[in-house]
Structure formats: structure tokens, C-alpha cells
Amino acid sequence: METIYLIFIVLLAAFLGFELIRKVPATLHTPLMSGSNAISGITLVGALVASGAENDTLTTVLGTAAVALASINVVGGYMVTDRMLGMFKKKQGK
Amino acid sequence: MSNNAMIINLAYIVATTLFILGLKLLSHPGTARRGNFVSAIGMFIAVVVTLIDQQIISYHWILFGFLLGGAYGAWKAKKVEMTQMPEMVSLFNGFGGLASLLLGWATVSGMNQLSMATTDELVFVTIFLTILIGGVTFSGSVIAWGKLSGKMSSKAFIFTGLRELSILHLLGFVAVGYLFATEPSNELWLYVAIGLALSFGVWATISIGGADMPVVIALLNSYSGVAACAAGLAVANTILIVTGLLVGASGLILTNIMCKAMNRSLMNVLLSGFAKPVEMG
Structure with missing residues (x-):
């Protein structure tokens, strides 16, 4: 039964992703790419558990490295997207 | 619950x-x-x-990792030039892919022999996919970053046997995936899987010209979403599954939209390692 639920979730999420951004204007391609890239840093959530669960040394090291890398993706990703969109607004104002 | x-x-x-x-x-x-x-x-x-x-x-390692990564990401995002945005996105995306790979690895190494024997094979298939897609995302993004930032030649790097090499990689994925899922305690398969994934990302990206790089980055961004989704299946975390797939699907459709805007065919970019590219550069 669990597997069936997972397939449901997977199917719905895939369709939603397709539908959400079907009509995006060309100027927003790069910011949208950058913004969704930041969201894919959600791996951070999984990495937190791997890093904090006090397993053996190797697991903790791998988990901590994953936390660090995912944090770069999340923090950097959101900030870069914000900067990009900030520029965009100014340009349009002129 | x-x-x-x-x-x-x-x-x-x-x-x-x-x-x-x-x-x-x-x-x-x-x-x-x-x-x-x-x-x-x-x-x-x-x-x-x-x-x-x-x-x-314990929280000290989490805090350490987060502060380190967060500070680096923030510093990079602040100082990057506006003209270098696409390569910055590519690099961040690569880090995200590598994080998924390491998470997959940590999941295997966190299991002891006993729990490995009782764990469903399907879990190891998802771990394998996490490592595979994460690895391809990482090495592919690094190559894309190198090409855009001028650290490497932006020309499409094509050589005879590239198609055969790509096909060999794909066959290798299937074989190693099977071996890893059936014998997860043998670390050799894990390392071979990581190596294969990293090497495939390089060959798949290096054969694509610099002009197509934005499309490639959009595609790799979609991959990193799928990698997060696979990681979610491996560690049984719904938010990773849903969010990863959301990014994966929207990334794929964005790649397609960008291809159309640039008058390129998605299949052509996707399979450039397998087919003769229509134009070089």
C-alpha cells in the first residue's frame, strides 16, 4: 500500500511541476532556473538527519559534508536569485 | 505516528x-x-x-556544516558579477548534486550489516539512483561551470568513440546497479557507482558546445531535483520526494521552453553524447 501512495505522490508532483511554469516569459528563464535550483537544495533536510544522528564517524563526516554543500546551494541559490530579480526590476523601471 | x-x-x-x-x-x-x-x-x-x-x-556537526556552507554560499552570491550568473547557478547546482550523492552514501554507511540484510532491495535501488543522478549532476555542473567561466574551452569536445563510451556507461549503470542492490555490503560496487556517475557527467557535458550551456544547466538543475527525490525515497522523507520531483518536472519543462526559445531540439541536447551534433560551437 505504501508503494501505491508513493506512486500517487510522484505522479501528482510531476504534473504539478509541469503545469506550474508552463507559461514563463523568456526574461524569467534564468531567475526561475536559479530559484528552483535553490529549492532543490531541500536535500539539506535529509542531510541534517544523517549528520546529527550520531552514527559512526564516516556517516557523520559524509552527512556533515552533505549539510555544508546543500547549505551552499540553499543560501547561495536564494541570494543569487534575489539579486538577479532585483536587477530585473530596476531595469524595467528605467 | x-x-x-x-x-x-x-x-x-x-x-x-x-x-x-x-x-x-x-x-x-x-x-x-x-x-x-x-x-x-x-x-x-x-x-x-x-x-x-x-x-x-547532536547539533554541533549540523551547525558546523551549515555555517560553513551558508557563509560560503552567501559570500559567493554577494560578490558574483551579474554577467557570471549562469555559471554561478551551475556551480551551486553542482554542490546540490554532490550533497545528494553524499547523502546516499551516508545512508548506506549508516546501516549496519544486520539492517542491511533485512532492508528491502528497493531501498538500495533508490540509494543507487541518488548516487548516480547526484554524481552526474555534480560533474556535469562543474564542466558547465568551467566552460561558461572560460576555465575550459567552450567548444564542443567530440572524439570518435564518444557514442560507444556513453553506451558503455549506461550498460555499466545497469550492471553496477544490479550488483549494488543485491550485494550492498560490498563497498566496491558503491565506489564503482560513484566513479561511473562522475565520469558520465563529464562525458555527457563536455561534448556540448558553450552556446548550449544554459539549456544544459537547466537540465542539470532538473536532475538535481530528481536526485533529491531519489534521496527522499531512500531515506523515506516525503518532503524530499515531493519537492525534488517538483523541481525535476518544472526543470524539465523549463529546459524544453528554453530549447524552443533558442531554437534547439531538446533531444539533440540531451543525446549529444550519442548522436552527431548538428552544429559545433
Whole structure:
């Protein structure tokens, strides 16, 4: 039964992703790419558990490295997207 | 379901809703900046609430990793030139892919022999996919970053036997995937899988010209979403599954839209390692 639920979730999420951004204007391609890239840093959530669960040394090291890398993706990703969109607004104002 | 898990899952639903809303707002010029902010709040909620997970015993390593990565990411994002944005996105995306790979690896190494024997083979298939897609995302993004930043030649690097090499990689994936899923305690297969994934990312990207790189980055961004989704299946975390797939699907459709805008065929870019490219450069 669990597997069936997972397939449901997977199917719905895939369709939603397709539908959400079907009509995006060309100027927003790069910011949208950058913004969704930041969201894919959600791996951070999984990495937190791997890093904090006090397993053996190797697991903790791998988990901590994953936390660090995912944090770069999340923090950097959101900030870069914000900067990009900030520029965009100014340009349009002129 | 314990109280704790209930709170976490409810918060995950809120976070996912914010991600969906954020993506929606991001695709309209007037609301794009707000959309980015909305999705950042979703991420904040997801991260903070995960910290109350009962599996997490100590916080010092988490804090160390987060401060290190966060500071580096913030510093990079502040100082990057506007003209270097696509390569910056590519590099961040590569880090995300590598994080998924390491998470997959940590999941295997965190299991002891006993739990390995009783764990479903399907879990090891998802771990393998996490490592595979994460690895391809990482090495592919690094090559894309190198090409865009001028650290490597941006020309398409084509040589005879590239197609055969790519096919060999794919066959290798199937073989190693099978061996890894059936014999997960043998570390050799894990290392071979990591090596194969990294090497495939290089060959698949190096054969694509610099002009096509934005499309490639969009595609790799989609891959990193799928990698997060696979990681979610491996560690049984719904927010990773849903959010990863959301990024994966929207990334793929964005890649297609970008291809159309640049008058390129998605198949051509996707399979450039297998087919003769129509134009070089």
C-alpha cells in the first residue's frame, strides 16, 4: 500500500511541476532556473538527519559534508536569485 | 505516528505549499521576487522543523556544516558579477548534486550489516539512483561551470568513440546497479557507482558546445531535483520526494521552453553524447 501512495505522490508532483511554469516569459528563464535550483537544495533536510544522528564517524563526516554543500546551494541559490530579480526590476523601471 | 513526527509532517505540508506558491509567483515578472522570498520561507520552515526529529541527537556537526556552507554560499552570491550568473547557478547546482550523492552514501554507511540484510532491495535501488543522478549532476555542473567561466574551452569536445563510451556507461549503470542492490555490503560496487556517475557527467557535458550551456544547466538543475527525490525515497522523507520531483518536472519543462526559445531540439541536447551534433560551437 505504501508503494501505491508513493506512486500517487510522484505522479501528482510531476504534473504539478509541469503545469506550474508552463507559461514563463523568456526574461524569467534564468531567475526561475536559479530559484528552483535553490529549492532543490531541500536535500539539506535529509542531510541534517544523517549528520546529527550520531552514527559512526564516516556517516557523520559524509552527512556533515552533505549539510555544508546543500547549505551552499540553499543560501547561495536564494541570494543569487534575489539579486538577479532585483536587477530585473530596476531595469524595467528605467 | 508520534507527536513529533506529526508536527514535522504538518510543517512539511506547509513548506511544500510555500514551494509550490513560490514557483508559481516566480514565473510571473511582477511577482517573481516575492515568489523567491516565499519559497525561501518554505525552506526555512522545512529546515527548522527537521531539527526536532528524534533521530537527531547532536547539533554541533549540523551547525558546523551549515555555517560553513551558508557563509560560503552567501559570500559567493554577494560578490558574483551579474554577467557570471549562469555559471554561478551551475556551480551551486553542482554542490546540490554532490550533497545528494553524499547523502546516499551516508545512508548506506549508516546501516549496519544486520539492517542491511533485512532492508528491502528497493531501498538500495533508490540509494543507487541518488548516487548516480547526484554524481552526474555534480560533474556535469562543474564542466558547465568551467566552460561558461572560460576555465575550459567552450567548444564542443567530440572524439570518435564518444557514442560507444556513453553506451558503455549506461550498460555499466545497469550492471553496477544490479550488483549494488543485491550485494550492498560490498563497498566496491558503491565506489564503482560513484566513479561511473562522475565520469558520465563529464562525458555527457563536455561534448556540448558553450552556446548550449544554459539549456544544459537547466537540465542539470532538473536532475538535481530528481536526485533529491531519489534521496527522499531512500531515506523515506516525503518532503524530499515531493519537492525534488517538483523541481525535476518544472526543470524539465523549463529546459524544453528554453530549447524552443533558442531554437534547439531538446533531444539533440540531451543525446549529444550519442548522436552527431548538428552544429559545433
